[in-house]
Amino acid sequence: MKPVNIIGIYLLLAICLLVALPIWIYTCNPFEKQLLNILVYIACSGGIGGTIYCIRGFYQNLGNNNFKMNWTWWYVFRPIISAIIGVFAYFMIIGGLMSISNSPDVNYSKSVMFYCAISFLAGFSFNKFVEKIDVISDTLFSKKDTD
Numbered sequence: 001m002k003p004v005n006i007i008g009i010y011l012l013l014a015i016c017l018l019v020a021l022p023i024w025i026y027t028c029n030p031f032e033k034q035l036l037n038i039l040v041y042i043a044c045s046g047g048i049g050g051t052i053y054c055i056r057g058f059y060q061n062l063g064n065n066n067f068k069m070n071w072t073w074w075y076v077f078r079p080i081i082s083a084i085i086g087v088f089a090y091f092m093i094i095g096g097l098m099s100i101s102n103s104p105d106v107n108y109s110k111s112v113m114f115y116c117a118i119s120f121l122a123g124f125s126f127n128k129f130v131e132k133i134d135v136i137s138d139t140l141f142s143k144k145d146t147d
Contacts, residue, residue: 046086
């Protein structure tokens with residue numbers, strides 16, 4: 001089997017797992033703590049966003065005959081990193097470090113679907129999300145000017 005086919009199968013399995021896991025959690029409710037269920041939903045949403053982005057890049061590069069095997073690890077790690085980033089996007093919004101609007105008076109719906117959508121976007125737009133984290137980090141950890 002060609003390595004490019006293995007990448008395609010991996011991405012297909014990843015998206016299937018990321019869709020099936022929240023459904024299983026919802027129907028079986030294996031965790032006593034509701035927070036764990038919510039974190040699984042949010043992580044899978046971020047992972048789905050990142051995996052969809054990978055699949056898009058995969059078929060575009062294959063279709064344009066410019067697929068490069070040196071990007072293999074990007075295809076492997078992007079869904080995993082996107083799931084983790086999705087959870088941290090949730091933590092940053094809940095913790096008040098990140099806002100979605102320019103207005104500080106916005107009252108966000110606290111539904112799980114809202115946070116799953118944000119997690120999906122963070123996973124899909126990973127680079128833009130990391131840029132936002134850089135801005136937050138610079139603001140939090142910059143040295144104050146003393147005159």
